[in-house]
Amino acid sequence: MSATAVVTGLSVVAPNGLGAEEYWAATLAGRSGIGEIERYDASRYPSRFAGQVRGFDPAEHLPGRLIPQTDQVTRFALAAADWAVEDAGVDLGSLDPLEVGVATANASGGFEFTQHEVQKLWTLGPQHVSAYQCFAWFYAVNTGQISIRNNLRGASSALVAEQAAGLDALGHARRLLRKGVRLVVAGGVEAPLNPYALVSQISHGLLSRARSAETAYRPFDPEADGYVPGEGGALLVVESADSAEGRGARQRYGEIVGYASGFDPRPGSGRPPALRRVVELALADAGVRPDEVDVVFADAAGVPEADRAEAEVLAEVFGPRGVPVTAPKTMTGRLLAGGPPVDVVAALLALRDQVVPPTVGTTVPDDLPIDLVTGAPREAVLRTALILARGFGGFNSALVVRR
Template sequence: MSTSDVVTGPVVTGIGVCAPTGIGVETHWQAVLAGKSGIGRIERFDPARYPVRYAGQVPGFSAQDRIPGRLIPQTDHGTHLGLAAAASALADAGVDPADLPEYEMAVVTSSSSGGTEFGQHEMERLYRHGPSWVGAYQSIAWFYAATTGQISIRHGMRGPCGVMCCEQAGGLDVLGQARRLVRLGARLVVSGGTDASLCPYGLVAQLSNRRLSTVDDPARAYLPFDVEASGYLPGEGGAMLIVESADGARDRGAGQGYGVIAGYAAGFDPPPGSSRPPALRRTIERALADAGVTPSDVDVVFADASGVPEDDVIEARALVETFGPGSVPVTAPKTLTGRLYGGGAALDVATALLALRHGVIPHTVGPTRLAPGCDIDLVSGEPRNTGPRTALVVARGHGGFNAALVLRRSGSD
């Protein structure tokens, strides 16, 4: 079945970005097109004693300027970013939540770490001064669902609310859930994710997976699919998106939005040592089938691009087996931000939607020589003005999570 035969699905009508590439949709998009990296030496604490000293950090973010003051001491930095991105997404969509029925608005976000930095500070108070020094908000600020809860409270959204904890894959899983909620009658869903674990406790926790790059050069530390790939760099931030039915968006004058969520699938890898193959290829195939498209319909793949050599080969093999060697452009703008965990795939979706809207495939900054086994058409050097209409976004999470999301340019039915 071709894209011309696909029934219109839920549309994304608003995007809010708080990422290392900048705050706001246009700032982020221009940084991506220019290949402007948001990775630098970690500034939220002194990283000198740690093997990883570089990360993607949101520049110029001031919680005081973007969220109600009373929420700042009650919530973690990751939730601050999520609240700001959600407010920006609602404004971008032209939505005033007060105009909609409160039980017809939902919130589903992705989280990998919860309020790590907030929790570290409270634990420091506990160890140094005793239990009476631990604030009451520790009981909620550390929680994975804190961002979902705070967004729903701030905007009066009392429909189905939830959080998905699937590491990087969660940023696609929540959009799959948002699509399901719209189909079940939700008027509007705030979805996406932001994470922020750039504190000593959070960094040490991330180091335990042995996938972070310790290369002491920010330009060469995160090189997915490259012969010098050595892991990835962490980052903070992400994106929030507004998902609505196509009819609902048109009825309120929002037009066609950024694009259509056409297909989604999730999978889980077999345990280590199993004779069964990784789940990624099958997950991609199921997402394409769900969207009613064939591999030849896909114009660009936004890769998971872990930067871990064995993972890169698995992903490249899944793409080659699905599309053929070098037959679809593959890109990974996340080399400009680092991997943002719960926020990373949501930011990839935002970038993919902008690529479809503007007819441009952004390039991947960093890799120069593809590693053996990575027989893909990695877009490098500069963006390609090829007018993509259909995009596939791939994400994997530590522990075996896999997800794939198919997006179509609005008006491409």
């Protein structure tokens, strides 16, 4: 079986759109899904803006019996898996279930479900805690529930490396194909916006404390003061080229041709961060020279020191302002492990439509050596895209996709 990993199905659950095409239309139009938190009073929190998914009714997408068993993150994941499989035009029931796997990334688990059950524990007692709590909170639950719902019994995984794991899941999917798996549903989804989850993120001091939604998340801007959290993510159908050809797949959005990951050395070690090395390894894995990369989807931390470090790595690898750079996550917030797969979807659709989506709300200082696409989409000849992700604690990952 061919080891070539092709993407044949896409799905997105994002603050600015449900479904890949709705998300893409909003992104090209510069429509942001970031606003004040609406589900509870967040006025006393130092960070009160988020990218919230709107218009998602679980009852429209899932059997009623599943809803009380699952956190919102798993409801997103199950719906996204259905959409990706539908987009791929694949009948999973016609495949050997041992040849189909699932690889999802998640950093926060079922935070909202857990908060509700813990509240029951301390106010009503242990007999009132749902039996479903034993798995609904778990970061691996999305992989498990997608597998069960679709009878997928092939090699499956759950990856945890904060945001970087969103790319790790897709890199791992390619690895599974090389081991003989035929098709993998892969990506990441998150829902970390309830009070319990928000406070957990506030504690590390990287969340934006801006007082308006328009200025809350502006990576690479001299006034940047952190990121905006968000919920959602993306799942993709990744399969071998032989599988896609054999079943007459109706589309191939692109190939996953390169991937690498690495971990930063401990602070004070004197060794450089791993991002440049990870970028170079991913390009080498893809057999792609720096001058053959047509667009970079940046990690875009929204933290000045981290943004400058990323910009300097890109200048070192591609030359100062040597490649167009974009960060459409400024319209969704930082979705933890769900964000990088959304960037991969955006990259594949950018390659399809030959256009670089914009980074909104950001002004780049003259001394920052990157060509950041701002304001409006930029038409360009695109064949190869690089997607970057860094996770809190030192994780770094890079993925290369080609049209």
